[in-house]
Amino acid sequence: MTHVKAGGVKLKPEKGLNLPDTALGLSPLTAKDEGDLAAVIGNADMLGYSFVSRPEDLDLLEKALGAHPPRVEKLGLVAKIEQPEAVRNLPALIARAHTLGRPFGVMIARGDLAAEIGFERVAEMQEEILWLCEAASVPTVWATQVLEDLVKDGLPSRGEMTDAAMAARAECVMLNKGPAVAEAVTLLDTLLARMDEHIFKKTPTLRALKSW
Ligand SMILES: Nc1ncnc2c1ncn2[C@@H]1O[C@H](COP(=O)(O)OP(=O)(O)O)[C@@H](O)[C@H]1O
Numbered sequence: 001m002t003h004v005k006a007g008g009v010k011l012k013p014e015k016g017l018n019l020p021d022t023a024l025g026l027s028p029l030t031a032k033d034e035g036d037l038a039a040v041i042g043n044a045d046m047l048g049y050s051f052v053s054r055p056e057d058l059d060l061l062e063k064a065l066g067a068h069p070p071r072v073e074k075l076g077l078v079a080k081i082e083q084p085e086a087v088r089n090l091p092a093l094i095a096r097a098h099t100l101g102r103p104f105g106v107m108i109a110r111g112d113l114a115a116e117i118g119f120e121r122v123a124e125m126q127e128e129i130l131w132l133c134e135a136a137s138v139p140t141v142w143a144t145q146v147l148e149d150l151v152k153d154g155l156p157s158r159g160e161m162t163d164a165a166m167a168a169r170a171e172c173v174m175l176n177k178g179p180a181v182a183e184a185v186t187l188l189d190t191l192l193a194r195m196d197e198h199i200f201k202k203t204p205t206l207r208a209l210k211s212w
């Protein structure tokens with residue numbers, strides 16, 4: 001441990017650990033995930049795939065889904081982009097996803113992404129993900145800590161209002177759970193409607209892409 005808030009913090013149980021400089025060689029599809037697939041297929045409209053980083057990861061999931069015939073074409077797939085490798089491989093991931101014949105989207109999973117690439121690089125990588133996805137007509141989800149102070153404590157910070165408004169550049173926004181999540185939905189609705197009149201997506205400078 002090299003850095004901690006003044007006064008210290010308690011590590012909560014079952015928290016994940018990120019080891020950004022280590023190739024863990026973990027599969028993004030665990031035995032538990034495979035066991036849960038039947039319930040997902042039976043109940044959900046889409047499936048969020050955490051720590052997907054290579055096109056082969058998509059094949060792995062597709063194969064596991066194939067074990068539950070008939071094929072559910074309509075089950076959407078959302079690739080949660082949370083590692084530098086996933087940003088680097090995003091064009092290949094999108095190309096492979098387009099062969100699968102199911103709705104496909106990308107989540108900018110800023111929680112793990114920040115832990116993996118460093119907080120100071122998140123905005124930059126977020127841009128890169130938005131550019132690539134716009135070019136490929138892949139819908140994006142602006143996720144993690146959106147209006148977090150409002151959702152948790154009932155009052156938004158100034159900074160998070162701007163972040164939430166900028167979410168208009170994605171096709172979808174994810175809110176995390178909390179007591180004031182209903183207020184956040186109402187506020188987001190207003191904010192995004194205002195931004196709709198204001199901007200259309202983004203104006204990329206199309207600099208050379210380099211995720212890491
Ligand atoms: N580099 C990695 N770091 C952490 N988890 C990984 C990694 N690669 C694959 N995984 C898999 O992803 C799972 C974590 O998924 P999950 O907890 O759903 O993540 P999220 O934070 O996106 O919700 C782990 O069970 C693990 O098997």
Ligand SMILES: C=C(OP(=O)(O)O)C(=O)O
Pocket residue numbers: 080082108109110111112113143144
């Ligand atoms: C969306 C994310 O994952 P989780 O589902 O763990 O919040 C994230 O890491 O930002």
